[in-house]
Amino acid sequence: MASMRAAGIQHRNGPVELLDLPEPRALSADEVLIEVAAAGVGNWDEIVRTGGWDTGSTPPMALGVEAAGTVRAAGDAVTSVAPGDEILTHPLPLRAQGTWAQHLIAPANVSWEAAAALPVPALTAEQVLAEALEVHDGQTLLVHGASGLTGGMIVQIAALRGLRVIATAGPASHSRVRALGAVEVLDYHDSDWPDQVLRLTGRKGVDVAANAARGGAAAALSTVADGGRLATITSDTPPAQRGVTMSEVYVRPDGDQLSVLATMVSQGRLAVNVAESYPLSAASTALARAVKGTSGSAVVVTTS
Ligand SMILES: NC(=O)c1ccc[n+]([C@@H]2O[C@H](COP(=O)([O-])OP(=O)(O)OC[C@H]3O[C@@H](n4cnc5c(N)ncnc54)[C@H](OP(=O)(O)O)[C@@H]3O)[C@@H](O)[C@H]2O)c1
Incomplete structure (x- = not known):
């Protein structure tokens, strides 16, 4: 079976490492397949790694609860976005490995890194x-x-x-x-x-x-x-x-709210400062940086 590259854990509390996961399954009617361009890395991902936040997926699993990317395929019932649309998402509960999402159009002039770190x-x-x-x-x-x-x-x-x-x-x-x-x-x-x-x-x-x-x-x-x-x-x-x-308060996905917030970023009214960007292969270092704290700036991993 074809595989896709991801970064995550083989088991709860395990180290963050590169994973070869199966290619995404066929979409349900209400799902979209996103090609992830960049994904936010937050101290909350450490909570997921150690089992304190159930995101709906079980190891072996990719970590990460926010992302920005391009819609590559859409289920039959999806009308809000179409293949080719650029979106950002906080897609919980995860349908699979964190690269699915349902809506949210990302303004084109927000950088992938800033968009990736915005949702949570x-x-x-x-x-x-x-x-x-x-x-x-x-x-x-x-x-x-x-x-x-x-x-x-x-x-x-x-x-x-x-x-x-x-x-x-x-x-x-x-x-x-x-x-x-x-x-x-x-x-x-x-x-x-x-x-x-x-x-x-x-x-x-x-x-x-x-x-x-x-x-x-x-x-x-x-x-x-x-x-x-x-x-x-x-x-x-x-x-x-x-x-x-x-x-x-425990954050929950809300497409309408995220859409308004993304527009504020694209208009320059709301700022997301990205401190550090790492490749997937350095996700473990990225998580350690996010947990240590980066003075209000975001940490992201990018896929290319
Ligand atoms: N419930 C939810 O849905 C939800 C969502 C997001 C985040 N969180 C949690 O909320 C917390 C904050 O998130 P964040 O993203 O803002 O964290 P962060 O980027 O890691 O920032 C932590 C900041 O807290 C400051 N700090 C440390 N000790 C402090 C103290 N005793 N009193 C006041 N400030 C102190 C530090 O400031 P200085 O650098 O100035 O010393 C540090 O920069 C984390 O625990 C995170 O896991 C919860």
């Missing part, structure tokens, strides 16, 4: 802001952990929506986080940073808070006004208090 952080940010926090312009938002890829995306989208953003970041990232749209950036190494947030808000607290720092939700909660909202993306919701509505 941008969809997470959109779902935190629009759904969990129900933000509206004029509100004050705390983003705790704003120097990461996803945290930075939350800052950018919130600033575009007219929120006043107070952020936490390490000192080396302060000017970058300001450039993303935060009006105040506090150093999370200062143990009194939550009190600094209260001072900046006349001791009332922020209307809404997004936590993107591991284990940081409780500290973020202490800065939220009574009756406000907190969303965390690091599975660390604290006990309820003071009427604050709390949500734990």
Whole structure:
């Protein structure tokens, strides 16, 4: 049987390596076959590797939950895209090895690398802001952990929506986080940073808070006004208090949201900075870089 090159794991917790996987099976009516040009590499792929996130596929499997590429074939029921269309996708649950998708037209002037790294952080940010926090312009938002890829995306989208953003970041990232749209950036190494947030808000607290720092939700909660909202993306919701509505957000595929976000990138309103691009054969190094952190920039693997 013909095989295709992929990078992934032979078994849970196994090392990331090049894999020869069977060529994709015949398409179901609602499926498209994408020729992947580039795929995002995030710290969440380490969670998949070690078994903490079930993406719908089992080893031996290619890793990766976001990609950009060209539609090569479409099932009979697919009307939204056609062969030749350039798309980006967060195709969960995986139908097979992560190269299937159903819709999403990628604007042609977004680089493959930027498009590949957009889906997970941008969809997470959109779902935190629009759904969990129900933000509206004029509100004050705390983003705790704003120097990461996803945290930075939350800052950018919130600033575009007219929120006043107070952020936490390490000192080396302060000017970058300001450039993303935060009006105040506090150093999370200062143990009194939550009190600094209260001072900046006349001791009332922020209307809404997004936590993107591991284990940081409780500290973020202490800065939220009574009756406000907190969303965390690091599975660390604290006990309820003071009427604050709390949500734990787990990103889910949403073609309509991703389409809007991709258009914002193509218009230059939303930025995805790609730090490092690796060939599939170096996927293990790429994953290690993404896990170590790259100061808010994306890591991708490319197929050619
Ligand atoms: N639930 C979901 O659906 C979902 C989706 C996406 C991501 N996530 C998770 O959300 C977290 C953040 O994602 P990301 O993409 O932004 O990560 P990232 O790009 O790896 O960034 C992590 C950043 O966190 C900062 N940081 C480290 N310790 C901190 C602390 N104690 N307080 C505040 N900031 C701290 C660091 O900033 P400095 O460099 O400035 O020190 C670092 O740049 C990760 O755990 C990721 O797995 C969850």
